[in-house]
Amino acid sequence: MTILDNQFLMILASGIFAALTASFLGAFIVIKRMALVGDVLSHVALPGIGLALLINIDPIYGAAAFLLVAAFGTWFIEKKTALPPDAIIGTFFTATLALGVLLVPNQELFESMFGNLFAIRFYDAIVIIITSIIIFVLTLILSRRLTLSIAAPDLAKSIGAKPDNSYLGFLLLFALSVALGIKLIGSVLMGALTILPAVSARNLSWSLKSFLSFSVILGVLMTGLGIIIASAFNFPPGPSVILSGILFFIISLFLKKS
Amino acid sequence: MNNNPPILEVRDLSVSFDKQEVLRDISFEVNEGEIMAIIGPNGAGKSVLFRALMNLISYNGEIKWREDAQIGYVPQKLFEKAELPLTVKEFFILKSKNLFFKDKQLIGSIVHELKSVGLKPEILSQQLTNLSRGQFQRVLIAWAILGHPYVLLFDEPTAGIDLAGEDTIYNLLHKLQNERGLTILIISHDLNIVYRYADKVLCLNKERLCFGKPQEALTNEQIRRLYGESAYYHHEHKT
Numbered sequence: 001m002t003i004l005d006n007q008f009l010m011i012l013a014s015g016i017f018a019a020l021t022a023s024f025l026g027a028f029i030v031i032k033r034m035a036l037v038g039d040v041l042s043h044v045a046l047p048g049i050g051l052a053l054l055i056n057i058d059p060i061y062g063a064a065a066f067l068l069v070a071a072f073g074t075w076f077i078e079k080k081t082a083l084p085p086d087a088i089i090g091t092f093f094t095a096t097l098a099l100g101v102l103l104v105p106n107q108e109l110f111e112s113m114f115g116n117l118f119a120i121r122f123y124d125a126i127v128i129i130i131t132s133i134i135i136f137v138l139t140l141i142l143s144r145r146l147t148l149s150i151a152a153p154d155l156a157k158s159i160g161a162k163p164d165n166s167y168l169g170f171l172l173l174f175a176l177s178v179a180l181g182i183k184l185i186g187s188v189l190m191g192a193l194t195i196l197p198a199v200s201a202r203n204l205s206w207s208l209k210s211f212l213s214f215s216v217i218l219g220v221l222m223t224g225l226g227i228i229i230a231s232a233f234n235f236p237p238g239p240s241v242i243l244s245g246i247l248f249f250i251i252s253l254f255l256k257k258s
Numbered sequence: 259m260n261n262n263p264p265i266l267e268v269r270d271l272s273v274s275f276d277k278q279e280v281l282r283d284i285s286f287e288v289n290e291g292e293i294m295a296i297i298g299p300n301g302a303g304k305s306v307l308f309r310a311l312m313n314l315i316s317y318n319g320e321i322k323w324r325e326d327a328q329i330g331y332v333p334q335k336l337f338e339k340a341e342l343p344l345t346v347k348e349f350f351i352l353k354s355k356n357l358f359f360k361d362k363q364l365i366g367s368i369v370h371e372l373k374s375v376g377l378k379p380e381i382l383s384q385q386l387t388n389l390s391r392g393q394f395q396r397v398l399i400a401w402a403i404l405g406h407p408y409v410l411l412f413d414e415p416t417a418g419i420d421l422a423g424e425d426t427i428y429n430l431l432h433k434l435q436n437e438r439g440l441t442i443l444i445i446s447h448d449l450n451i452v453y454r455y456a457d458k459v460l461c462l463n464k465e466r467l468c469f470g471k472p473q474e475a476l477t478n479e480q481i482r483r484l485y486g487e488s489a490y491y492h493h494e495h496k497t
Contacts, residue, residue, distance in 0.1 A: 207348060
């Protein structure tokens with residue numbers, strides 16, 4: 001595959017749009033201190049992919065359905081119990097990885113877990129790009145209320161905001177955005193794509209605006225670079241995207257203002 | 259005293275968490291423009307009372323705010339999440355009803371409110387986590403009075419603000435009471451402050467132990483019942 005043919009540009013574009021929303025939402029995952037939940041949530045996609053393949057529908061919808069249910073479950077358990085979400089969900093969602101490995105046929109397993117550049121067809125690219133833009137805009141609208149709900153739930157309630165609802169909206173958007181990146185990045189590493197840009201951005205930022213902007217920029221850069229490397233060396237895209245992310249993180253450590 | 263109906267009336271308020279009663283049969287009323295201090299030992303349910311007054315938790319009994327009563331809330335602390343980089347300006351913008359676009363009117367009022375709590379506009383670009391405790395307290399008050407509420411619920415921090423700083427915070431609240439006719443409910447840990455500034459005091463230890471003018475309601479006997487011997491001594495020592 002030559003670097004600049006149409007198919008490659010299409011793959012690159014869908015990767016960049018998926019990264020745009022994932023890294024934007026990931027910024028809130030990091031400030032809410034639920035990086036583990038965010039990471040492990042992506043594993044829930046795997047049994048969804050398995051079932052979708054069994055009944056012969058596009059895996060992206062199976063992943064999305066499972067992720068949305070898991071996101072709602074996270075919200076519900078956290079609301080109903082005083083347990084920290086990572087305690088239950090960390091173990092429960094990891095178990096779905098085991099279930100997924102049993103459900104997904106062997107030949108599909110590797111790419112479901114680590115991504116496949118060529119899994120993206122024209123139709124997928126359109127769905128990914130349009131949905132990404134919608135999620136991005138919705139997150140932007142939610143962001144003030146969400147930030148206040150994370151920073152000070154009581155203050156949020158005192159001005160009539162509903163922190164519970166913002167949090168649920170956020171989790172559902174996050175689940176959808178993870179589903180969008182699943183084909184390209186794979187279920188195992190999609191969680192890392194949401195968190196890596198945000199933690200690097202935190203090292204560089206001095207305000208909420210700069211934090212969110214850096215997170216999105218780094219997410220797009222690491223995904224773009226990762227896809228180019230994957231294509232050039234014929235690597236699975238998931239690992240090369242995450243490793244480029246680690247590279248940016250190391251750079252951010254040196255640029256960190258003390 | 260005016261003859262208007264009280265801005266807040268509470269009748270037989272009880273709150274339970276997991277079948278354990280945290281507040282029992284609390285009744286009191288607050289008139290417009292008064293400062294009411296709420297005192298009591300740790301775990302007496304003071305903050306719980308505030309949360310009930312703001313309708314954040316479920317309760318039994320009656321809480322009746324005057325219909326137009328808008329409430330501003332100053333929490334004891336905000337968050338310890340250093341991973342949230344937030345400038346003072348951004349913190350204020352979070353209060354905007356406008357969810358996305360620039361709120362020009364709000365930005366104008368922010369500067370005005372900062373001035374009324376004694377802060378300079380330059381503080382807007384600073385990070386929230388870099389403020390001193392005193393500055394931070396003032397920012398929280400400015401945040402609460404942004405939008406001109408009639409009532410301020412002030413949950414005083416237990417420690418951390420030095421006495422000089424604390425003194426001016428109370429002067430500031432007193433000034434707000436005078437200038438804006440603000441009604442202030444304050445959870446206080448300092449009895450001297452209560453005697454000096456409060457029009458009314460509510461002593462709380464799960465149930466109401468005293469209520470009324472500080473000089474009348476807050477007898478030494480009452481303080482001993484509320485805090486035990488050591489606090490009684492502490493208080494005597496101070497005055």
